[in-house]
Amino acid sequence: MKHLSLAARYRPQTFAQVAGQEMVVAALSRAAERDSPAPAYLLSGTRGVGKTTIARIFAKALNCEHAPAAEPCNECAQCRKIAAGAHVDVTEIDGASNNSVEDARALREHIGYAPMDGRYKVFIVDEAHMLSRSAFNALLKTLEEPPERVVFIFATTEAHKFPVTIVSRCQHFVFRHLSEDALAAHLVRTLRAEGRDYEDAAVRLIARRAAGSVRDAMSLLDQTLALGGARLDAETTRQVLGLAGQELFTRLLVALSAQDCAEAATTTRDLLQRGVDIGFFIRELAGHWRNLFLLRQTGGAVLPSLALPDDEAAWLRDMAARFSPPHLHAAWQMTLDAQRGITQSPEPAAALELLLLNLALLPRLLPVERLDALTPPGAPRADSAPAGPMPEAAPAVTAGPDREGSPRHEPPARSAERPARHAGADAAPALGDACGEARPAPPAPEPELPSPDL
Incomplete structure (x- = not known):
């Protein structure tokens, strides 16, 4: 059949x-x-x-x-x-x-x-x-x-x-995208019709992964049931679909809060070795930043609107206490801005690692306007010109050698304060031929006389 x-x-x-x-x-x-x-x-x-x-x-x-x-x-x-x-x-x-x-x-x-x-x-x-x-x-x-x-x-x-x-x-x-709640309800009806046991976290995970598409949700459910066990659980669903688990997100968020670049790079390598879907990983990371920011700003008042399981809500509360609100807001914005570039990059793994390292070093990344506040008193600024007279320029080396074959050095240019002796010959530089020999300057042209009126 x-x-x-x-x-x-x-x-x-x-x-x-x-x-x-x-x-x-x-x-x-x-x-x-x-x-x-x-x-x-x-x-x-x-x-x-x-x-x-x-x-x-x-x-x-x-x-x-x-x-x-x-x-x-x-x-x-x-x-x-x-x-x-x-x-x-x-x-x-x-x-x-x-x-x-x-x-x-x-x-x-x-x-x-x-x-x-x-x-x-x-x-x-x-x-x-x-x-x-x-x-x-x-x-x-x-x-x-x-x-x-x-x-x-x-x-x-x-x-x-x-x-x-x-x-x-x-x-x-x-036609609009279906919400996560609508997709989850549709999946639950299907699982009950199939007589399969399930975890709510696994159903939510598939609904989130489908991104508003009913057909994608049903295909992912079919794939998970075919390769998973008799019961649909969150851990098996993540393994079958190549999704990062909570343990990996915990390691990453702890490393980012401690500004540990080595652990952030190690986490990136573990993601790639497990074959995690990079595009969905960034989507989940952006969702975590959003939930962490809202929890940090409003406390538990926002939990009913997030509709999270109790264990995930407790985990997010613990993670939110490790970051400051500006850090969470900037990390959320940075992740959203980098999402399209990473998924379309010819080197998505390198782009993802760069994003995670930037997130780890985010508190140290200061705007240029704040560099003046960090400059010690009396120290020259990077964008200011050095004080005092300019050092005398070294003699210029011309392309042509002299008669002995060594490079010929030109004398330094005459200072602007020194008056020229003659406006014609001395003011004009001497012309040289291909062998480096000086030639006399051409005579100045005769001034034109005004033509008589006819």
């Missing part, structure tokens, strides 16, 4: 099963209930937030045998065909491989026929931003004056690549 991933097995089949996206679900469900869909919809958002899933549910709601209804029944022949991808009137198109103007013209010719089996013809174009501009132009007239009972649904992760003329003809819904 073919194994289905958790994302495929627990894909929502009704609007009520969709995690998050309440506004989009409410708008499309009401349009299906009133039997008044728009000619075209544009669903945009990051990966794995339910764009294609909601498009399929909407297609089922429009063509259900019990329609018009707010939800598909998922039991009639129409719903089953759409769920299996075998409905003749519901077409899913990959925008990356069908992006030419010929494909758009063929689609436009196919649109003119009435629905054969269902109530509506629904065209779901996935990754629609991959369509060429000529293909978009070929669809303009169709989207502006579509045939009756035809609905277009464009799904994309890059809505900024859509022509404005296309966007203006669509109802545009922007």
